[in-house]
Amino acid sequence: MTILQSEPTRETFWTISPVGEVVFYALATTAILVFLYGVYERFSRYTQGEEDAFERLDDLPGRIARASKVVFSNEKQFDRDLYGGVMHAFILWGFLTLLIGTTILFIDMDIYRKLTGMSFFKGDFYLSYSFVMDALGFLFVIGVGMAIYRRYVVREKRLWGKHTGREDDLFIWTLFVLGAGGYVIEGLRILGTEFPDWETVSFVGYFVAIVFETAGMSPGTAEMLYWAGWWSHALIALGFVAFVPYAKPFHMISSFANVVTADEKAGKRLPGVPEDESPDEIGYTSIEDLSWKQILDTDACTKCGRCSSVCPAKESGRPLDPRDVILDLKQYREDLDAGRTEEIDIVADGGTSVIDSSTMESCMACMACMDACPVDIEHLSHFTEMNRRLTETGQTQEPVQEAMMNIFQNGNAFGNPARKRPDWTRDLDFEVPDAREEEVEFLWYVGDYPSYDERNRRVARSLARLFELTGVSYGILYEDEQHDGNDVRRVGEEGLYEMLVEDNADAIHDCEFDKIVCTDPHSYNTFLNEYPEMDPEFDYPVFHYTQVVESLVESGRVGLDGTEINYTVTYHDPCHLGRYNDEYEAPRELVRATGATLAEMPRNRSDSFCCGGGGGGLWMELEEETKPSEERLREALEDTDAGAAVEKFVVACPMCATMYEDGRKTGDYEDDIEIIDIAELLVEALESKQGASVESDGTASTAAD
Known part of the structure; x- marks a missing residue:
C-alpha cells in the first residue's frame, strides 16, 4: 500500500488501529509508572542508610556539570582500554540519541499536535531527524555488537566472575534486539510504503528494505509483517523501561548519581x-x-x-x-x-x-x-x-598488632625508643637544624623508615646533603616526631591514628616555619588531605621532597647540567604521590636533571603498579603467587623499551625502596638491577660532577664533604 504525501514525513502508527493505539498508550503508561515506582523504591533505600561523613550535595550545579563531563565524554572508559571506550561511547551516545528521538516524537504527537493541530515532524526537520537517528542508532548497534563479541567470542576475562548471571545476558541481548530490531521495522515500513524518495536519508533502514526486496519480499508482505514486528518491538521496549529499576539497567541512573555525589578527595x-x-x-x-x-x-x-x-x-x-x-x-x-x-x-x-x-x-x-x-x-x-x-x-594479623603496639608505645613501627629517631644524622659532617629551636622555612618530616631503617637512612642523609648544599632553611622535629598515621588509619586503627594526629600536630604547631616537606609520600598525603580534617589549624602548605628539590634544580641552586651520569633507569610512580595526589613530573624532571636516560615502564603515572607495601602490607605476612615487587622488577627489565639495559630502578618513597629491595632478593634480581631513591641518584650525580672537577684541577674534595 502506497501512502501519498506532499512532503517528507511518516505515519507514526502505520497499520496500527485506533484500538491498538489506545492499548499501546495504556501499556506505555503502565511501564512508566512501574519504572517511576521502581526508581522511587531504589532511592528510598538510600534514605535508610547512615548519614555520610562528607558533604555530597554541595555545589550541586557544579557536581552535575562535572558528572556530565565524565559520563558523556566516556573519559574513564577510554583509560587503559581503547576498544572498551569506543564500544561504550557508541552504546551511550546511540542510546541517548534514540531516547531523545523518542521524546521528540512524543512531544510532537501528544503535546504539540493537540495544542496547535499541526505537526513539526515533517519537511527538513523530519529529514534531519531521520538521518541523525539512523546514524547514531547504527553506532548503537555496532557498540552493542562489540560488547557481545568481547563478552562471548573473546570472553574477556574481567567481564566474568561469580556475580555474572542471566541478567547480564538479558541486558545486552535486549539492547541488541532493540537496536537491530528498530532497523528491521524501519526497513519493512520503507518497503511497505514503496520506497518514498526522501527515505534515503534513513540510509540503514533503506538498505534493509533493499535487502528484503532483493530477497523477494513484496510490499504487501512487508506491511503485514510490519504490524507484528512493530508490536514485538514496542512490547520489548516497554518491558525494558519497566525492567530498568529492578536489575542491571539501573546502573544507567545510579552510576550518574554516584558520580554526582563523589568525594573529590575519596581515598586520599x-x-x-x-x-x-x-x-x-x-x-x-x-x-x-x-x-x-x-x-x-x-x-x-x-x-x-x-x-x-x-x-x-x-x-x-x-x-x-x-x-x-x-x-x-x-x-x-x-x-x-x-x-x-x-x-x-x-x-x-x-x-x-x-x-x-x-x-x-x-x-x-x-x-x-x-x-x-x-x-x-x-x-x-x-x-x-x-x-x-x-x-x-x-x-x-599478629604482626600488624605488634606494629600498632610499637607505634602506640614508641611512636614508630620498629619499636625503637623515640630518642633514637635522629640517630641517622650522626654520620653527617654537619648538624641538622632543630626546628623546635629555630625558625625555618621548611619543617622536614623525615618519617619512620628514613629514621630507623638502615637502608632508608641513606635516603635521609642524601636529602639532608641536598638541603645543606643548596642552602635551604630547614629543620626536623628530632625525637618529637612520631609515625604519620597514614597506614595506621588504613589498617583500621582509627583511635591510634587520632592520637598520632594530635601529638604530631601539637609538635608541629609549636615550631615556627612556613612549609612542611615530607620524605615519604604516605606522610605527604595524610598531612595534606587528612590532618586538616581533624585539626582545622593544620593548614600549612605541604610538599613532597621531589617537588621542593625540583624547584631548587630549576633555579640552578643544585648545580646539575644534565650530563653528570649516563645510566639507563626506569622510575616507579609511588601510589601516594602519583595516583593519590597527581604528582608525576617533578620526580621525572629530577631524574633527567642527572643526565640519566629515563625508560618508562608500560604501567606508569596513574596506571602504576603498587609495590605491595601500602595499607599495612609492610607489616603483614601474606601468601601470594608472585610478590608485587617481583612483578614490577620483572616489568622493568622485560617490558620497558630499554629492557635488560635498565640499570637502576628509581623510587621516591621509602616504603617502595624497602619492598623492592626485598623483591630483588626473593625474585633473584640482585645482579640485574639496583634500587635507588631519587635523592640518592641526585647525590650520586653531584659526586660524579665533583669527581670530574677533581680530575681536572686536582682538588681533593667530594660532594659528601
Whole structure:
C-alpha cells in the first residue's frame, strides 16, 4: 500500500488501529509508572542508610556539570582500554540519541499536535531527524555488537566472575534486539510504503528494505509483517523501561548519581569515626552501618571488572577482587531485604561472614581500583570500615598488632625508643637544624623508615646533603616526631591514628616555619588531605621532597647540567604521590636533571603498579603467587623499551625502596638491577660532577664533604 504525501514525513502508527493505539498508550503508561515506582523504591533505600561523613550535595550545579563531563565524554572508559571506550561511547551516545528521538516524537504527537493541530515532524526537520537517528542508532548497534563479541567470542576475562548471571545476558541481548530490531521495522515500513524518495536519508533502514526486496519480499508482505514486528518491538521496549529499576539497567541512573555525589578527595582522606560511637559500633557491624552513599556505591557497580583487572593484590594471587567485595555487600543487602538469608557478620576471620578477613588484609590501599572505576565507586572507604571492625574485634594479623603496639608505645613501627629517631644524622659532617629551636622555612618530616631503617637512612642523609648544599632553611622535629598515621588509619586503627594526629600536630604547631616537606609520600598525603580534617589549624602548605628539590634544580641552586651520569633507569610512580595526589613530573624532571636516560615502564603515572607495601602490607605476612615487587622488577627489565639495559630502578618513597629491595632478593634480581631513591641518584650525580672537577684541577674534595 502506497501512502501519498506532499512532503517528507511518516505515519507514526502505520497499520496500527485506533484500538491498538489506545492499548499501546495504556501499556506505555503502565511501564512508566512501574519504572517511576521502581526508581522511587531504589532511592528510598538510600534514605535508610547512615548519614555520610562528607558533604555530597554541595555545589550541586557544579557536581552535575562535572558528572556530565565524565559520563558523556566516556573519559574513564577510554583509560587503559581503547576498544572498551569506543564500544561504550557508541552504546551511550546511540542510546541517548534514540531516547531523545523518542521524546521528540512524543512531544510532537501528544503535546504539540493537540495544542496547535499541526505537526513539526515533517519537511527538513523530519529529514534531519531521520538521518541523525539512523546514524547514531547504527553506532548503537555496532557498540552493542562489540560488547557481545568481547563478552562471548573473546570472553574477556574481567567481564566474568561469580556475580555474572542471566541478567547480564538479558541486558545486552535486549539492547541488541532493540537496536537491530528498530532497523528491521524501519526497513519493512520503507518497503511497505514503496520506497518514498526522501527515505534515503534513513540510509540503514533503506538498505534493509533493499535487502528484503532483493530477497523477494513484496510490499504487501512487508506491511503485514510490519504490524507484528512493530508490536514485538514496542512490547520489548516497554518491558525494558519497566525492567530498568529492578536489575542491571539501573546502573544507567545510579552510576550518574554516584558520580554526582563523589568525594573529590575519596581515598586520599577517609571518613572518621563519630565521637559518640562505642567500640561495639565501629566499622561495619551490620548492613545498616553503610551510609547512603556507600549503598549507592553498591548499586552503581556495572560489573565491568575494570577495578579487578588493575588490582595488584588480585594479580599477585591474594584473595581480593574489589568488584566482588562491592557486589557481595549488595547481594547480602538484597538477600537480607528479601528474607533469603539470615543476618551474619559483614567481615570476620573465619566462620560465616560476607567478607573474609584475608580479603581485607590483601588490600594495599593503592587506589588503583578507584582510579579505574568509571562510576567513582569509593572502594577504600568500604575496605577501611571493614578493617576497623577487624581491629576492634582483635582479628588482625599478629604482626600488624605488634606494629600498632610499637607505634602506640614508641611512636614508630620498629619499636625503637623515640630518642633514637635522629640517630641517622650522626654520620653527617654537619648538624641538622632543630626546628623546635629555630625558625625555618621548611619543617622536614623525615618519617619512620628514613629514621630507623638502615637502608632508608641513606635516603635521609642524601636529602639532608641536598638541603645543606643548596642552602635551604630547614629543620626536623628530632625525637618529637612520631609515625604519620597514614597506614595506621588504613589498617583500621582509627583511635591510634587520632592520637598520632594530635601529638604530631601539637609538635608541629609549636615550631615556627612556613612549609612542611615530607620524605615519604604516605606522610605527604595524610598531612595534606587528612590532618586538616581533624585539626582545622593544620593548614600549612605541604610538599613532597621531589617537588621542593625540583624547584631548587630549576633555579640552578643544585648545580646539575644534565650530563653528570649516563645510566639507563626506569622510575616507579609511588601510589601516594602519583595516583593519590597527581604528582608525576617533578620526580621525572629530577631524574633527567642527572643526565640519566629515563625508560618508562608500560604501567606508569596513574596506571602504576603498587609495590605491595601500602595499607599495612609492610607489616603483614601474606601468601601470594608472585610478590608485587617481583612483578614490577620483572616489568622493568622485560617490558620497558630499554629492557635488560635498565640499570637502576628509581623510587621516591621509602616504603617502595624497602619492598623492592626485598623483591630483588626473593625474585633473584640482585645482579640485574639496583634500587635507588631519587635523592640518592641526585647525590650520586653531584659526586660524579665533583669527581670530574677533581680530575681536572686536582682538588681533593667530594660532594659528601
